[in-house]
Amino acid sequence: MHKPSPPLEGPDLYQDQIRIVLVETSHSGNIGAVARAMKNMGLANLWLVNPNSFPDEASYARAAGASDILDRAQVVPTLKEALEDCTMVLGTSARGRKLPWPVVPPPQAAEIAAQSSQAAPAALVFGRENHGLSNDELHLCHYHIHIPSNPDYSSLNLAMAVQVMCYELRMLFLRTLEGGEGSPYLKPMTSPGDPGWDVPAARAGDVEGFFQHLEQALYDVGFHRRENPRQLMSRLRRLFQRARLDKLEVNILRGILTAVQKTAGKAEGTDNTEPTQAGSQSAKQEGGHV
Structure with missing residues (x-):
């Protein structure tokens, strides 16, 4: 048949x-x-x-x-x-x-x-x-x-x-x-704002809040040193800006950062002057910071 x-x-x-x-x-x-x-x-x-x-x-x-x-x-x-x-x-x-x-x-x-x-x-x-x-x-x-x-x-x-x-x-x-x-058949869909994308693009203020949260979390786990930052945050900004995050992606990333901070014993948004003991140990094992 x-x-x-x-x-x-x-x-x-x-x-x-x-x-x-x-x-x-x-x-x-x-x-x-x-x-x-x-x-x-x-x-x-x-x-x-x-x-x-x-x-x-x-x-x-x-x-x-x-x-x-x-x-x-x-x-x-x-x-x-x-x-x-x-x-x-x-x-x-x-x-x-x-x-x-x-x-x-x-x-x-x-x-x-x-x-x-x-x-x-x-x-x-x-x-x-x-x-x-x-x-x-x-x-x-x-x-x-x-x-x-x-x-x-x-x-x-x-x-x-x-x-x-x-x-x-x-x-x-x-x-x-x-x-x-x-024609919708020919239009590319590669990032938020393109027809067919399921979530709106993140606002600049939301992305900036994520970067501040990211910097604090990296400091909390001993990966980032504010006294000698080099180009770490600039390169991470370039990475995430290139990805053109949508609102949901920003929320997911901030949720991950919060979970990391809780595991490291830090509360979101705190501005400590020294990394946690767990963070220091992790940084030593990984060979320092970027």
Whole structure:
């Protein structure tokens, strides 16, 4: 039994008008892997030119929930039939052909395909696993796509090559959503204040209170010497300011400091002139202060 297929989320234009074409695929499992790559990125229009074996259980097993892409796949005997109604054709190829052909990298290829697909179907063509597309097949393409892989190990698995192009199309689609580059899918979330962060950023006054508490706790345990501070607190300030603490993080850190002070026998906020006995012993064992 095939895995159920979740609904496809993506632009209707890409689903219908951008065609992924596989030429004489040898291993049917690769067809399933391509279907999965397509559905991951919101594409659905798969064409197969004279596949060695399709449909079969291997292809559906590798599809992993993208069986609907395989169910609607078009199977034709020749590449010319797969491209008959397309007005833009881009084929994957390595460089170094005797007759130079217009070559574009994946991001530009995605832009060309997306723009052309607004008026008529556009095709991205991928060749055989062992030797790609023939010269005659490449001559049917308006552009060749070169994926700049490691020159010492340049051969990509078929599904990987398809994934690269589907990813570029997906990113292009997300940038065209309302808000452009501000799409929530593309916005980074790295610190408080970014959309999606669960706790507000700590106020400057709260952070300053933490630094004062930190300095006192380090003094209480004998790690910090006020008479010879060097750059300890400056470096710790730089460390924590770089982290851009949120309110909850400040509270957690101050709770830890309070627990340390209690263990050392000191009350929070006291300004003792000498470190505790336990703190002095700990500092000696660790080799002094920073």
